[in-house]
Amino acid sequence: DSGVTQTPKHLITATGQRVTLRCSPRSGDLSVYWYQQSLDQGLQFLIQYYNGEERAKGNILERFSAQQFPDLHSELNLSSLELGDSALYFCASSVGQGGIYEQYFGPGTRLTVT
Amino acid sequence: AQTVTQSQPEMSVQEAETVTLSCTYDTSESDYYLFWYKQPPSRQMILVIRQEAYKQQNATENRFSVNFQKAAKSFSLKISDSQLGDAAMYFCAYRSDMNRDDKIIFGKGTRLHILP
Numbered sequence: 001d002s003g004v005t006q007t008p009k010h011l012i013t014a015t016g017q018r019v020t021l022r023c024s025p026r027s028g029d030l031s032v033y034w035y036q037q038s039l040d041q042g043l044q045f046l047i048q049y050y051n052g053e054e055r056a057k058g059n060i061l062e063r064f065s066a067q068q069f070p071d072l073h074s075e076l077n078l079s080s081l082e083l084g085d086s087a088l089y090f091c092a093s094s095v096g097q098g099g100i101y102e103q104y105f106g107p108g109t110r111l112t113v114t
Numbered sequence: 115a116q117t118v119t120q121s122q123p124e125m126s127v128q129e130a131e132t133v134t135l136s137c138t139y140d141t142s143e144s145d146y147y148l149f150w151y152k153q154p155p156s157r158q159m160i161l162v163i164r165q166e167a168y169k170q171q172n173a174t175e176n177r178f179s180v181n182f183q184k185a186a187k188s189f190s191l192k193i194s195d196s197q198l199g200d201a202a203m204y205f206c207a208y209r210s211d212m213n214r215d216d217k218i219i220f221g222k223g224t225r226l227h228i229l230p
Contacts, residue, residue, distance in 0.1 A: 002158075033217065033218075035218075042220060042221075042222050042223065043205065043220040043223075044220070045217035045218065045219070048216075048217060056216075056217060058217060088157060090159060092159075092218075094216075097216055098211065098216055099145075099146065099147045099209045099210060099211035099216050100211070101216075102161065102164075103218060105158065105159035107156075107157070107158055108157055108158075110157075
């Protein structure tokens with residue numbers, strides 16, 4: 001158990017819908033990262049937050065957005081869902097910024113779009 | 115942009131034997147970290163081993179060791195005395211220590227089968 005929690009574990013929804021994935025980082029961790037794992041694209045970085053502020057963006061679609069709240073939990077919002085958005089979404093957290101700090105991965109949320 | 119390449123989509127090894135997973139990467143940076151992650155059927159991402167680019171000594175963690183060749187941009191993982199629990203997807207990964215963002219860049223993975 002990494003100490004990072006993600007809810008829900010599984011999510012099944014229809015095309016065109018909107019969903020919210022939630023992540024609670026390890027106690028004391030200020031950085032949150034979101035990654036997407038799909039058959040087509042593999043594991044890719046989506047977005048990073050540090051202490052409530054967006055710090056880096058990867059290949060995140062405009063239909064996707066995220067935020068980190070004052071209590072440091074984060075939410076990833078996916079809208080106008082398409083079949084290709086079906087994937088495993090990971091959240092990771094670390095104490096600070098920089099490669100010296102290990103990123104701890106949550107168990108992931110499996111999203112299925114039908 | 116940095117890239118990570120794993121050229122072996124699948125590998126098999128007999129239990130108790132040794133296996134080496136290959137990884138190459140491309141970067142123009144001098145400061146970075148390299149990792150091997152394990153993803154078992156549970157899908158949890160587990161850090162196996164980590165290598166700082168500034169360290170010449172190869173990292174080891176029990177039965178796991180790496181061969182880090184900085185000039186060749188090669189980073190292979192050796193698993194000794196393979197066990198059934200080692201069966202998983204293994205990802206080679208890169209993380210810059212020079213950029214504002216410290217995202218992890220993953221290879222496509224190598225699926226490792228352990229034969230009893």
